[in-house]
Amino acid sequence: MPVADAGLLPPAPVAERLAADAFAPAPSNPAGDVVRLTDIRRSFGATAALNGVSLSVRKGEILGIIGRSGAGKSTLIRCLNGLERPDSGQVLIEGRDTTRLSERELQPLRRRIGMIFQHFNLLSAKTVADNVALPLKIAGQSRRERLQRAAELLDLVGLAEKAGSYPSALSGGQKQRVGIARALAARPALLLSDEATSALDPETTRSILALLKDINRRLGLTIVLITHEMEVVRAIADRLVVIDAGRIVEEGPVWKVFAEPRSHITQSLLEASRPRLPPAIAGRLSDVPTGEAILRIDAAGEAAEAPFLAQLAAAVPGGFRLIHGGVDHIQDHPVASLFLGVAAAHASEAVAFLQARAVKVELIGHVQDDD
Numbered sequence: 001m002p003v004a005d006a007g008l009l010p011p012a013p014v015a016e017r018l019a020a021d022a023f024a025p026a027p028s029n030p031a032g033d034v035v036r037l038t039d040i041r042r043s044f045g046a047t048a049a050l051n052g053v054s055l056s057v058r059k060g061e062i063l064g065i066i067g068r069s070g071a072g073k074s075t076l077i078r079c080l081n082g083l084e085r086p087d088s089g090q091v092l093i094e095g096r097d098t099t100r101l102s103e104r105e106l107q108p109l110r111r112r113i114g115m116i117f118q119h120f121n122l123l124s125a126k127t128v129a130d131n132v133a134l135p136l137k138i139a140g141q142s143r144r145e146r147l148q149r150a151a152e153l154l155d156l157v158g159l160a161e162k163a164g165s166y167p168s169a170l171s172g173g174q175k176q177r178v179g180i181a182r183a184l185a186a187r188p189a190l191l192l193s194d195e196a197t198s199a200l201d202p203e204t205t206r207s208i209l210a211l212l213k214d215i216n217r218r219l220g221l222t223i224v225l226i227t228h229e230m231e232v233v234r235a236i237a238d239r240l241v242v243i244d245a246g247r248i249v250e251e252g253p254v255w256k257v258f259a260e261p262r263s264h265i266t267q268s269l270l271e272a273s274r275p276r277l278p279p280a281i282a283g284r285l286s287d288v289p290t291g292e293a294i295l296r297i298d299a300a301g302e303a304a305e306a307p308f309l310a311q312l313a314a315a316v317p318g319g320f321r322l323i324h325g326g327v328d329h330i331q332d333h334p335v336a337s338l339f340l341g342v343a344a345a346h347a348s349e350a351v352a353f354l355q356a357r358a359v360k361v362e363l364i365g366h367v368q369d370d371d
């Protein structure tokens with residue numbers, strides 16, 4: 001169900017007001033890059049947690065940063081929010097270099113960054129409204145202003161009726177909605193999400209991601225998502241950065257990286273979400289080039305929109321058998337991943353035919369006819 005239909009967002013005037021006063025670009029940063037990192041390095045003893053990372057995040061963009069355990073994601077997020085100082089390199093937030101600021105000068109800049117966490121980090125002795133208003137209390141706002149803002153934000157995340165409840169009375173998804181409202185309270189320029197859906201079930205994950213996407217669209221909020229789950233990135237990110245051993249190993253628009261992953265790290269992160277050859281066929285694969293050849297087909301964008309399967313059926317004697325797979329749509333681009341079987345005698349013909357249509361083909365083996 002779309003988030004708006006689920007009554008999770010306020011009517012347009014409230015959203016517009018939130019957008020207008022909260023997320024205007026700082027005058028010092030007319031180019032609109034909310035984040036710009038240049039050659040960030042941070043080591044712990046002999047371990048280079050970040051080994052020369054440069055990236056920028058445009059205003060209104062959702063950037064997904066993904067990597068395996070130990071890749072350097074937490075160190076990167078801590079450098080972004082000023083909790084960690086890199087050994088060298090620049091961290092510009094709205095045009096200001098945080099590495100040159102004193103702890104005291106960092107405080108107002110930290111308020112430009114909202115954060116949501118895997119375990120929500122709510123205060124159990126405070127009501128939902130007081131949790132949301134906490135950053136405003138720290139910023140010295142009056143109780144009336146704080147509670148008015150908390151009410152607006154709880155409305156935004158669909159929890160207006162829970163203002164007086166305590167966190168223990170909320171589900172995990174509701175707790176994360178409170179976390180999102182709290183992160184937005186001080187009118188941040190940037191929202192950092194640190195594995196914010198990792199503790200949630202798949203359905204709740206989908207609804208939290210849909211809420212983040214809707215907030216991004218309606219308020220123009222810039223979001224950086226740190227995750228180890230490709231599915232999270234696929235659901236809402238515009239652009240993807242893959243890090244490994246403290247370096248960026250791949251980056252690009254999400255649909256392109258999903259369609260044509262170049263680094264073996266990205267390929268292995270994607271493997272879990274790709275269609276697999278059914279075990280009954282995988283168990284019979286051999287190198288003997290007779291019987292039926294099994295082709296793995298990947299096509300994206302224009303190549304996936306073309307009727308290449310119909311053309312293949314007409315061009316290759318005996319046509320093909322569709323074994324498994326389908327067409328996904330990522331950022332409105334079709335991304336097809338299929339397994340086909342063709343007669344071994346016509347396999348090279350089929351491969352050449354598909355390659356001529358910009359379809360990626362891999363002959364992964366043969367299965368012999370049943371006796």
Ligand SMILES: Nc1ncnc2c1ncn2[C@@H]1O[C@H](COP(=O)(O)OP(=O)(O)OP(=O)(O)O)[C@@H](O)[C@H]1O
Pocket residue numbers: 044047048049067068069070071072073074075076228
């Ligand atoms: N305070 C620290 N002291 C010593 N080593 C550290 C420290 N922080 C990080 N590291 C090391 O730096 C590397 C990167 O760690 P980091 O926590 O940034 O990775 P990560 O991608 O967030 O991993 P995970 O997904 O498991 O949290 C790891 O080898 C880690 O052991």
